[in-house]
Amino acid sequence: MGVFIRMHPENPEERHIRRIAEDLKNGAVIIYPTDTVYGMGCDITKHKAVEKIAQLKGVKVDKANFSFICYDLSHLSDYTKPLNNSIFKLMKRNLPGPFTFILEANSNVPKILKANRKTIGIRVPDNNIIREIVKALGNPILTTSLKADDEILEYTTDPELIYEDYKNLVDIVIDGGYGGNIASTIVDCTKNEMEIIRKGDVLPEL
Secondary structure, eight states: OOEEEEOOSSSOOHHHHHHHHHHHHTTOOEEEOOSSSOEEEEETTOHHHHHHHHHHHTSOGGGOOOEEEOSSSTTHHHHBOOOOHHHHHHHHHHOSSSEEEEEEBOTTSOHHHHTTOOEEEEEOOSOHHHHHHHHHHTSOEEEEESSOTTOOSOOOOOHHHHHHHHTTTOSEEEEOSOOOSSOOEEEEOSSSSOEEEEOOSOOOOO
16 A cells, blocks of 8 residues: 655655655655646656556546656756757746647657657656655656546645555555646747647746
């Protein structure tokens, strides 16, 4: 059975951060708060954990729209092709924030995630808990929302209810307070013109 960890949203306890980062390094699947809906994720380098998340979502890994949560923009070039200046400035203006930016992936993105696609979604949520976990881990975590993409259900916002649903499916559920029920705005930056392909609560400041 997975564990339930309550954490302070502004000042998450370091011992919890360290413990969760270690568990991720050992292949754990976790559920955590973001600045929008609760997400599910794992270390991007742990193939079995990635496959488990795809299975929980009912999708094939090579068809899944998984994104990376990064601590900040300093490691973007580790996983994406060089950005033009206007895209980088756009991201810098809006992150941390409730956005997913679709960028061209480079060869460092694990093959299991890249498969036939040439792009990757990048998130830097305005949430101290998950960003501190990523910082302690030392590389991005894969992230996806809890519900399947084709479900018309609202997102569950209560972490205790999430734990009831997922305690036998994941290793850790983090309670960082009530979540939102509107997902991030997705901005495609891979074409000549920036395109918003999913509207969340907030549009990016251009």
